[in-house]
Amino acid sequence: MSKTIVIGSDHGGYNLKSVFIAKLKEWGYAVEDEGPDCLDSCDYPLFAAKVCNNLAKDESKLGVLICGTGLGMSMTANRMGIRAALCSNEFHARMAREHNDARILCMGERVTGQGLALEILKVFLETEFGGDRHQRRIDLIDTVSK
Numbered sequence: 001m002s003k004t005i006v007i008g009s010d011h012g013g014y015n016l017k018s019v020f021i022a023k024l025k026e027w028g029y030a031v032e033d034e035g036p037d038c039l040d041s042c043d044y045p046l047f048a049a050k051v052c053n054n055l056a057k058d059e060s061k062l063g064v065l066i067c068g069t070g071l072g073m074s075m076t077a078n079r080m081g082i083r084a085a086l087c088s089n090e091f092h093a094r095m096a097r098e099h100n101d102a103r104i105l106c107m108g109e110r111v112t113g114q115g116l117a118l119e120i121l122k123v124f125l126e127t128e129f130g131g132d133r134h135q136r137r138i139d140l141i142d143t144v145s146k
Contacts, residue, residue, distance in 0.1 A: 013066025070108035
């Protein structure tokens with residue numbers, strides 16, 4: 001399990017990002033905050049790119065991206081080649097890690113309550129990749145997407 005979490009948001013996910021950072025530190029994780037550092041309107045692809053570039057340099061890290069819905073962040077991260085999963089419940093988070101080896105959890109601050117969001121984060125971080133047949137399917141993603 002990774003002990004370093006790289007996190008980023010846009011203005012629509014800034015408040016939840018702040019909650020996550022505090023909780024991650026409480027849980028004993030090292031946190032690398034890729035921004036933003038205020039609520040001013042900003043462009044989510046720039047912050048998704050910062051998180052993805054950080055993760056590309058160190059495969060032991062996991063990431064979290066938060067915007068208003070989580071959609072833009074997940075689209076950007078997946079386009080950059082880092083498996084990202086938009087999760088709206090704990091089952092999504094468990095399957096994203098166990099079956100798909102997702103490295104980035106994407107969430108929407110405007111659509112997921114804080115309590116549920118923290119439970120989703122916890123499950124995502126505590127679930128390990130299952131390997132075996134799941135690795136074969138992940139390899140197929142790379143094959144069919146080229």
